[in-house]
Amino acid sequence: MMASEASQRITEACLASFADAPDARGKEIAQALVRHLHAFTLEIEPTREEWGKAIEFLTRVGHTCVGARQEFILLSDVLGVSMLVETMNEGDDEGATESTVLGPFYVDEPPHAAQGADLTAGLIARGESMLVDVTVEDTSGNPVSGATVDIWQCAPDGLYDVQRDLPQGEYELRARFTSDSEGKVTCRSIMPIPYQVPSDGPVGDLLAATSRHPWRPAHVHFRIVAEGYETLTTHLFPNGDPYLESDVVFGVKPSLVIDFDDAGVAGSGEGAESRVLRHRFALQSAS
Numbered sequence: 072m073m074a075s076e077a078s079q080r081i082t083e084a085c086l087a088s089f090a091d092a093p094d095a096r097g098k099e100i101a102q103a104l105v106r107h108l109h110a111f112t113l114e115i116e117p118t119r120e121e122w123g124k125a126i127e128f129l130t131r132v133g134h135t136c137v138g139a140r141q142e143f144i145l146l147s148d149v150l151g152v153s154m155l156v157e158t159m160n161e162g163d164d165e166g167a168t169e170s171t172v173l174g175p176f177y178v179d180e181p182p183h184a185a186q187g188a189d190l191t192a193g194l195i196a197r198g199e200s201m202l203v204d205v206t207v208e209d210t211s212g213n214p215v216s217g218a219t220v221d222i223w224q225c226a227p228d229g230l231y232d233v234q235r236d237l238p239q240g241e242y243e244l245r246a247r248f249t250s251d252s253e254g255k256v257t258c259r260s261i262m263p264i265p266y267q268v269p270s271d272g273p274v275g276d277l278l279a280a281t282s283r284h285p286w287r288p289a290h291v292h293f294r295i296v297a298e299g300y301e302t303l304t305t306h307l308f309p310n311g312d313p314y315l316e317s318d319v320v321f322g323v324k325p326s327l328v329i330d331f332d333d334a335g336v337a338g339s340g341e342g343a344e345s346r347v348l349r350h351r352f353a354l355q356s357a358s
Contacts (some may be wrong), residue, residue, distance in 0.1 A: 082109045129142045131273040141231035144175040148320035149283075156347035160353035162301055166210035171322040173304050176231040181221055181288065184246035189259040190222070194243055198227040198261035201331070201346040207254040207295055210353045214254030220356075221247050222258065224290070229266035250297075261348050262331065263289035267316050278319070288314035288323060291348060300354035307350055 085105045092098035104348040117125070135142035146151045153172045161170055184190075191197050205224065207215040223245035232243040248256045268279060270285040278285050290306035308315060308323055309331045313321050318358050 077107075082106070084243070085109070128273055128277075135266065135272040139176070140269065140272075141175040142269075142274055144173075145268060145272075146277075148172055148174070148322075149274055149278060151321045154321045157304070162353045162358070164210050166353055167301075167355035168303055168305055169324045169326050170304050171306050171324060171327060172320055173294070174320075176223070176225075176233050177221075177292070177294070178223070178233065178242070178245060181223065181245050181247045182240075182242055184248055184258065184355065186248065186251060186255075187257050187259070188246060188248075190244045190246055191259065191261055192243075193225060193241070194261075198206055198228040199262070199345055201260050201261055201262050201348055203256070203258045203291070204347060204349045205256050205293070206351045207250045207256070207297065208353050209300070210349055212353075214250075214252070215300065215354060216250055216252045216254055216261055216299050217249040218254070218295055218300075219247060220256045220292040221245075221252055221292070222256075222260075223292045224260065224263050224267050227239045227261065227264060229264065234269075260291070260348075263291050263309065265289050265312060268319055269312060283319065285319055286314045286317070287320060287358055288312040291320075293352065295352055295354065297354060299357055303352060303354055305352070307348060 082105065086102050089098050089101045092101065097230070103347060132142045144153070157170050157172055191200075191318055205220070207218045207220065209215055232241075232245055235243075237243070244260060246258065248258065250256050256318075259310075265286055265288055267285040268287060269275065275285060288308050290308045290314050293303070293305050293307065295303040295305075306322060306327055308328045310328050315328060329348075329350060332349060333345070
């Protein structure tokens with residue numbers, strides 16, 4: 072039997088093994104995975120040693136998922152799959168704010184905070200002060216009150232709070248707000264900075280082996296949940312960042328790049344903000 076015929080028989084047998092799967096969507100996914108994985112394998116024709124290294128790599132990715140470290144999400148991010156899935160699942164309302172990746176540092180239940188809260192409490196290095204002043208609306212410009220708005224970002228050393236050995240229940244530069252009757256959320260924070268994704272594990276090895284840098288442009292994360300609307304997960308990026316065109320996780324969309332305004336009050340007193348992140352988020356109605 073020729074090798075191509077033998078390969079085809081293996082693929083057909085594997086596809087047939089899922090024929091009696093009780094869940095139609097599960098069957099569709101499993102068979103599509105087999106078809107594409109087998110096609111990929113036939114295309115690259117790996118040696119036994121190369122395939123063994125691939126298995127070893129994925130094993131290392133799994134072993135690196137410890138605590139807040141989620142190496143599989145990071146792998147999905149740097150391969151562009153996270154952004155592809157996010158974009159495919161966006162609604163078709165062109166007036167809605169575009170989404171981007173959730174990232175591996177999201178916390179499902181961050182602490183609740185009042186309007187105007189200071190997210191920099193406890194930070195050793197504070198960076199340039201910033202006022203966050205955002206509004207949640209529908210695509211017609213009507214305010215959405217009572218929306219749950221999660222905000223988080225990295226510190227001036229490029230690390231997120233979950234990457235630190237903080238006491239249980241303590242966070243930095245992270246909080247959950249509720250939009251007011253005008254759809255507004257305000258808080259105090261610091262200007263975001265570019266940072267490197269974790270590169271001391273297998274994903275970092277992949278980036279290094281392929282001559283890719285590990286940098287993300289500066290950004291602030293937002294996740295907005297409101298009844299009757301699609302959940303929005305997005306970032307805002309300051310204009311002029313050097314990594315906007317080469318984000319390692321492909322998360323930049325032009326509509327999310329904004330000017331972080333000069334507040335005009337720098338040096339006017341302790342706690343005064345020198346920059347302002349001001350933006351209006353438009354939510355897609357739930358279908």
